[in-house]
Amino acid sequence: MNIRSCAYLCRMKKVGILGGGQLGRMLLQAAANYPVETWLMEAAPEAPAAHLCHYFVCGDITNYDEVYAFGKELDVLTIEIENVNVEALEQLEQEGVKVYPNPNALRVIQNKILQKEFYAANDIPGSAFVITQNQSDLHQYLDFLPAIHKLGMGGYDGRGVQLINAANDIPLGFDQPSVLEKKIDIAKEIAILVAVATSGETILYPAVEMIFDTDLNQLSHQLCPAALQQKILWKAEAIARRAVQGLRSPGLFAVEMFVDHNDQVLINEVAPRVHNSGHHTIEAHYCSQFDMLWRILLELPLGNTAAIMPSAMVNLIGSENESGLAHYHGLNETMKMENVFVHLYGKWETKPGRKMGHVTIISQDKLDLSHKVNIIRHQFFVKAK
Amino acid sequence: MNIRSCAYLCRMKKVGILGGGQLGRMLLQAAANYPVETWLMEAAPEAPAAHLCHYFVCGDITNYDEVYAFGKELDVLTIEIENVNVEALEQLEQEGVKVYPNPNALRVIQNKILQKEFYAANDIPGSAFVITQNQSDLHQYLDFLPAIHKLGMGGYDGRGVQLINAANDIPLGFDQPSVLEKKIDIAKEIAILVAVATSGETILYPAVEMIFDTDLNQLSHQLCPAALQQKILWKAEAIARRAVQGLRSPGLFAVEMFVDHNDQVLINEVAPRVHNSGHHTIEAHYCSQFDMLWRILLELPLGNTAAIMPSAMVNLIGSENESGLAHYHGLNETMKMENVFVHLYGKWETKPGRKMGHVTIISQDKLDLSHKVNIIRHQFFVKAK
Numbered sequence: 001m002n003i004r005s006c007a008y009l010c011r012m013k014k015v016g017i018l019g020g021g022q023l024g025r026m027l028l029q030a031a032a033n034y035p036v037e038t039w040l041m042e043a044a045p046e047a048p049a050a051h052l053c054h055y056f057v058c059g060d061i062t063n064y065d066e067v068y069a070f071g072k073e074l075d076v077l078t079i080e081i082e083n084v085n086v087e088a089l090e091q092l093e094q095e096g097v098k099v100y101p102n103p104n105a106l107r108v109i110q111n112k113i114l115q116k117e118f119y120a121a122n123d124i125p126g127s128a129f130v131i132t133q134n135q136s137d138l139h140q141y142l143d144f145l146p147a148i149h150k151l152g153m154g155g156y157d158g159r160g161v162q163l164i165n166a167a168n169d170i171p172l173g174f175d176q177p178s179v180l181e182k183k184i185d186i187a188k189e190i191a192i193l194v195a196v197a198t199s200g201e202t203i204l205y206p207a208v209e210m211i212f213d214t215d216l217n218q219l220s221h222q223l224c225p226a227a228l229q230q231k232i233l234w235k236a237e238a239i240a241r242r243a244v245q246g247l248r249s250p251g252l253f254a255v256e257m258f259v260d261h262n263d264q265v266l267i268n269e270v271a272p273r274v275h276n277s278g279h280h281t282i283e284a285h286y287c288s289q290f291d292m293l294w295r296i297l298l299e300l301p302l303g304n305t306a307a308i309m310p311s312a313m314v315n316l317i318g319s320e321n322e323s324g325l326a327h328y329h330g331l332n333e334t335m336k337m338e339n340v341f342v343h344l345y346g347k348w349e350t351k352p353g354r355k356m357g358h359v360t361i362i363s364q365d366k367l368d369l370s371h372k373v374n375i376i377r378h379q380f381f382v383k384a385k
Numbered sequence: 386m387n388i389r390s391c392a393y394l395c396r397m398k399k400v401g402i403l404g405g406g407q408l409g410r411m412l413l414q415a416a417a418n419y420p421v422e423t424w425l426m427e428a429a430p431e432a433p434a435a436h437l438c439h440y441f442v443c444g445d446i447t448n449y450d451e452v453y454a455f456g457k458e459l460d461v462l463t464i465e466i467e468n469v470n471v472e473a474l475e476q477l478e479q480e481g482v483k484v485y486p487n488p489n490a491l492r493v494i495q496n497k498i499l500q501k502e503f504y505a506a507n508d509i510p511g512s513a514f515v516i517t518q519n520q521s522d523l524h525q526y527l528d529f530l531p532a533i534h535k536l537g538m539g540g541y542d543g544r545g546v547q548l549i550n551a552a553n554d555i556p557l558g559f560d561q562p563s564v565l566e567k568k569i570d571i572a573k574e575i576a577i578l579v580a581v582a583t584s585g586e587t588i589l590y591p592a593v594e595m596i597f598d599t600d601l602n603q604l605s606h607q608l609c610p611a612a613l614q615q616k617i618l619w620k621a622e623a624i625a626r627r628a629v630q631g632l633r634s635p636g637l638f639a640v641e642m643f644v645d646h647n648d649q650v651l652i653n654e655v656a657p658r659v660h661n662s663g664h665h666t667i668e669a670h671y672c673s674q675f676d677m678l679w680r681i682l683l684e685l686p687l688g689n690t691a692a693i694m695p696s697a698m699v700n701l702i703g704s705e706n707e708s709g710l711a712h713y714h715g716l717n718e719t720m721k722m723e724n725v726f727v728h729l730y731g732k733w734e735t736k737p738g739r740k741m742g743h744v745t746i747i748s749q750d751k752l753d754l755s756h757k758v759n760i761i762r763h764q765f766f767v768k769a770k
Binding site: 025026028035036286295300301306308309328331332335336338341344346348 | 721
C-alpha cells in the first residue's frame with residue numbers, strides 16, 4: 001500500500017467497491033478520470049480489479065464484520081456483484097455511509113422471491129409465478145409446468161436455476177424457498193440500463209438486444225440499439241423505468257426483459273450494478289455505464305446516454321473442456337480490425353464458461369457489425385496452454 | 386503491495402514505466418484492456434499514476450542505480466517523461482530488456498544540440514541554428530537575433546528556453562552548451578503523432594492544430610484535424626515520418642512543427658512518448674495514443690489512427706497566483722455538456738501553470754467544437770481552496 005500524505009487523504013471522496021472482477025476493473029479504469037480515492041474489497045488478490053485501486057483490502061464480501069470494517073471509514077460504498085453482506089451495508093448506511101445501490105434495494109434483488117413479489121406489487125408485467133418452500137411443493141403445480149424453478153437466495157450466474165418441464169423433473173427442484181416461474185415463449189431478450197442520481201433524476205440508455213446462435217443454443221452477441229417496434233420499445237422503457245424507480249435507490253441498474261410472441265414485454269430481472277449488457281457503452285456511447293456510476297457516486301451530473309454509433313458486443317468465454325493458464329487464439333487478427341475494441345480481463349486462468357474478456361464493434365453500418373461479429377466469434381477464443 | 390500467485394507472475398509480460406504523472410495515469414488506464422503486469426517508478430507516491438499499476442517502486446528515475454535495479458527484472462521498459470537516466474537504459478538494453486523508445490533515440494532527444502544536429506543531418510527542415518558553449522558566445526551572433534536560446538541538457542516544460550531579442554538580452558542566455566535557434570515567424574503550430582512497431586511499421590495520426598488566444602497570448606485549445614492546405618499537410622506528414630524514422634526506434638512519438646507565413650513547415654521538436662497533443666485520441670479516435678503504445682510494447686498489431694469524429698481538446702491549467710489544495714470551479718456545468726469528456730488527473734495541489742486535467746469535445750460540427758471550447762474556457766478552472 002502506498003504512503004499518502006495527509007493532504008491527499010483529506011482531499012478526495014473515499015469510495016469503496018465490494019468485489020474485484022472485470023466489472024470492478026472497468027469501473028476503476030473509469031475512476032481515473034476523476035479525483036476520487038478508491039478502495040476495493042475482494043477475496044482474491046490476483047482478481048482483475050485488485051491492482052487498480054488506491055487501497056486493496058483482501059476480505060470476504062459476504063462476511064458482516066469484514067464488510068463493516070471495510071466500509072466504516074468510507075464516504076460511499078458500491079458493489080460490482082450482488083452477493084455481498086447486506087446487513088453490514090444496512091448498519092453502515094445507518095451510520096451515515098452512503099451506499100448505492102441502497103441496501104433496501106439490494107435486499108429485494110438478492111432474494112428472487114422478494115424480487116418477484118416486488119414486481120407484482122408494482123404492476124410490472126412478468127411471468128406468472130408461485131412460491132415454493134421445498135421440493136415437494138412442486139407436486140401441487142403440475143398444471144403450471146413447464147416452469148423455471150429459481151432458488152430464492154444464493155443462486156447466481158446460472159446456478160440455482162432449474163427448468164421443470166414435467167412431473168419427472170421435480171427431483172431436480174430446490175428444497176429451499178424458491179420461486180417457480182411459468183416458462184415464457186421468448187421471441188427476444190433485451191436489456192435497458194437505467195441511471196438514478198441521488199436527486200432521483202432517472203435516465204435510460206438505448207435498449208440492447210441479445211442475439212442467440214440457434215445452432216449452438218448460446219448467446220452470440222449483443223446489439224445496440226435493439227431492433228424493436230416503437231410500441232414494444234415504449235413498453236420496455238416504461239417497465240425499466242418503473243422497476244428501477246420502485247427500488248427507490250440511486251445507482252446504475254440493468255433491467256433484463258423478455259419480449260414474447262404476442263409482443264408482450266415481461267421483466268426477467270434487475271441487476272443493481274454495472275452489467276455485462278452495458279459493456280458496449282465504453283466506446284459506443286458518450287457516457288459509459290462505468291463513467292455514469294462514478295457520476296452518481298460522486299454526485300456529479302448524469303451523463304449523456306446516447307450512442308455515438310451503433311454497436312455490437314461479443315463476450316470472450318472460456319472454451320469447453322479447457323481449464324488452465326489462459327492462451328488467446330486470434331488476438332492479433334482481432335486487434336487488426338479497424339473498428340474493433342478488445343478488452344481482456346487479465347485472468348490468468350481460463351475455465352469453461354468463464355468470462356475472460358469482451359470485444360466491442362462500432363459502425364454506422366449494421367451489416368458491418370454482424371459481419372465482424374461472425375469473424376470474431378470464429379477466430380477469437382481462449383484455451384488452456 | 387498485493388500478494389501474487391506464482392502462476393500469475395509467470396503469465397504476463399512485465400512492463401515498466403518511468404514516471405508517474407498524468408501521461409502514466411492514462412497509459413495505465415489503457416493497460417487494463419490487456420493482460421500485462423505493470424510496474425511504475427516514480428519519486429512521489431501520491432503521483433497521478435502511482436495507484437494504477439501492479440507494482441509501484443518509489444524511486445528517482447534520473448538515478449542510474451535505481452533505474453537499473455527497477456528495470457533488470459522487466460521484459461519491457463518505457464517512459465512518460467524524457468528526463469530519465471539513459472545510461473541505465475542503455476545497460477538494460479544490452480542485457481536484453483526491451484526499451485521503447487530506444488536509449489539511442491532518447492539520448493538524441495534529451496540533448497537539444499544533438500536533436501538539432503540530427504534534424505540537419507537528416508535533411509529535416511527546421512529553424513537555422515548555431516551552437517553556443519557559454520553565454521559570451523552569444524556576442525558573436527548579433528546578426529542572428531532575434532533567436533531562441535535553448536539549454537542543451539536539462540530544460541523542459543518551458544524551463545531552459547530564453548528569447549534573445551537583441552544584445553541587451555544576452556545576460557539572460559545560458560552559460561552552458563546550448564543551441565541558438567533563429568526566431569520563426571510562426572503562422573501555425575501543429576503536431577502529428579507517429580507510431581512505430583517493433584517490426585518498423587510506421588503509421589501517422591491526423592495532424593492536430595494548436596489554436597492560440599491572441600488576447601491572452603496563450604494556448605486556447607487543440608483541434609483535430611488541423612485546418613491545413615493539402616500541400617502543407619503533405620509536407621508535415623513527410624517531416625513527421627522522416628524525423629521519427631531517423632530515430633530508428635519503436636515507440637509512440639509526437640512531432641511538433643511550425644508552419645511559417647511562407648507555407649514552410651519546420652520541425653520544432655520530437656517527444657519520444659505519449660504527449661499532450663494526443664489526449665483527444667482517447668475518445669475521438671479508434672485507437673488512442675495510450676492504446677497504441679501498449680500495442681507497440683506488447684507487440685500486438687498497430688491500431689487504427691483514424692478519427693471517429695473531429696475533436697477539440699482544452700487543457701485545465703492551474704490558475705495564476707493560486708497554490709494549494711485544488712478546487713474545481715465549473716466542473717458540474719462542464720460535465721452536463723453532452724459531447725464533452727472530462728479528465729482530472731487527481732492532483733491534490735494546484736500551482737500556476739500546472740496541468741490539472743483536460744477536456745475533450747467531439748462533434749461533426751466544427752462550430753459546435755469552437756462554441757463549446759469557448760464555454761469551457763470561461764467556466765471551468767481550478768483555484769486553491
